[in-house]
Amino acid sequence: MRYSADHKAQTREKLLCSSGAIAKRGGFSAAGVDGLMKAIGLSGGAFYSHFPSKGELFSAIVERELSQSLERLGESAEAQTSRARLQRCLDIYLSMAHVEHPDSGCALPTLGAEIARAELPVREQAEHWISRLQQAWASALGDEQQAWAILCQCVGALLVARMLATPQIQQQVLEASRQLVTELVAAERD
Amino acid sequence: MRYSADHKAQTREKLLCSSGAIAKRGGFSAAGVDGLMKAIGLSGGAFYSHFPSKGELFSAIVERELSQSLERLGESAEAQTSRARLQRCLDIYLSMAHVEHPDSGCALPTLGAEIARAELPVREQAEHWISRLQQAWASALGDEQQAWAILCQCVGALLVARMLATPQIQQQVLEASRQLVTELVAAERD
DNA sequence: GTCTATAGCACGATAGAC
DNA sequence: GTCTATCGTGCTATAGAC
Numbered sequence A, B: 001m002r003y004s005a006d007h008k009a010q011t012r013e014k015l016l017c018s019s020g021a022i023a024k025r026g027g028f029s030a031a032g033v034d035g036l037m038k039a040i041g042l043s044g045g046a047f048y049s050h051f052p053s054k055g056e057l058f059s060a061i062v063e064r065e066l067s068q069s070l071e072r073l074g075e076s077a078e079a080q081t082s083r084a085r086l087q088r089c090l091d092i093y094l095s096m097a098h099v100e101h102p103d104s105g106c107a108l109p110t111l112g113a114e115i116a117r118a119e120l121p122v123r124e125q126a127e128h129w130i131s132r133l134q135q136a137w138a139s140a141l142g143d144e145q146q147a148w149a150i151l152c153q154c155v156g157a158l159l160v161a162r163m164l165a166t167p168q169i170q171q172q173v174l175e176a177s178r179q180l181v182t183e184l185v186a187a188e189r190d
Numbered sequence C: 001g002t003c004t005a006t007a008g009c010a011c012g013a014t015a016g017a018c
Numbered sequence D: 001g002t003c004t005a006t007c008g009t010g011c012t013a014t015a016g017a018c
Helices: A005-026 A034-039 A046-050 A053-071 A081-092 A096-100 A107-117 A120-141 A142-161 A167-186 B005-026 B033-038 B044-049 B052-073 B082-093 B097-101 B106-115 B120-141 B144-163 B166-185
Strands: none
Touching: A005 A034, A005 A081, A005 A107, A034 A046, A034 A167, A034 B044, A053 A081, A053 A107, A053 A120, A081 A120, A081 A142, A096 A142, A107 A120, A107 A142, A107 B097, A107 B106, A107 B144, A120 A142, A120 B144, A142 A167, A142 B106, A142 B120, A142 B144, A142 B166, A167 B082, A167 B144, B005 B033, B005 B052, B005 B106, B033 B044, B052 B082, B052 B106, B052 B120, B082 B097, B082 B120, B082 B144, B082 B166, B097 B144, B097 B166, B106 B120, B106 B144, B120 B144
């Protein structure tokens, strides 16, 4: 073959990374195959030697984005001093920087509705990674329910803040969520 | 004119109601003007005597949906015995019935990401109605921050639950959020 | 594997008859 | 106000050259 298997894997990775960011910024269904490929310097037709359809790309994006979110937010929480670590993660998650940069942030607030409308295999995949994140937080907190509640709080806060027009009110939303989450993380539960 | 002003207003209302449901089910950008009009028994061309563009329809849908959410969730909370009333509203919001029927439910979890990506006027409008809801809850609870936190919790819980594939886990998410919200509503704060 | 070209279709929006 | 017909464009996906 004129192109190495390495090259194909690299192209695929570039495509997933770039397309993920574009999807998080403007929505996946609003993005065209041609635009996604041009964004990594390739033509639209070349797409189909990497994925059989646009839907399969979405599935791959969801897997990559959510596994990456688990790395950033969950894996580190399993270590000792886990409560303090988790608290730091959540403060970053619930920040104006995250609100203002959806393309480099968590996929759940931006792509959540599209994941919810996707076929069962995509939702099963989402469930897998989201559950692993919840489990990681639960083991840090010793409480499965609070782990779910914190996850919903964070996703909801980002989604709500991004719908608003005024930075001051966005900050109020984040501050309210940070305060609640802080209390929940600090609270000893048995 | 061959058609009364009443008829136009009724058609517009039907269009807003029907299109809102379709948008909440499948996403607004995924819906075509032709399909939206056919859903109320009219042809696609007739759309443009009601709205100058598809974007203006989205704006009108957001206004109608969010003002309706305020009626259902907020206005009733301003009465006395407000805490108990609010608690009942939130239990309905955080129910499997709501998770399973996005088209008749709240627009924030389903259309939130599209609102967040919309032009400033749409976000200003969203901010207006969301803030009124938060204010209504704040006056019932005597705490502005907790009102924001509860709002984020509810929106996040529905979005997260809908991304999942397994009903049992969806129920766990709802149960965890209901429990947290119940504690927050019950807690006296000064 | 990537390109250009294109099929085939759906979209948003407009024009003109009624 | 609603219809049919249509323009122009964009889309997903395929075909064939390199």
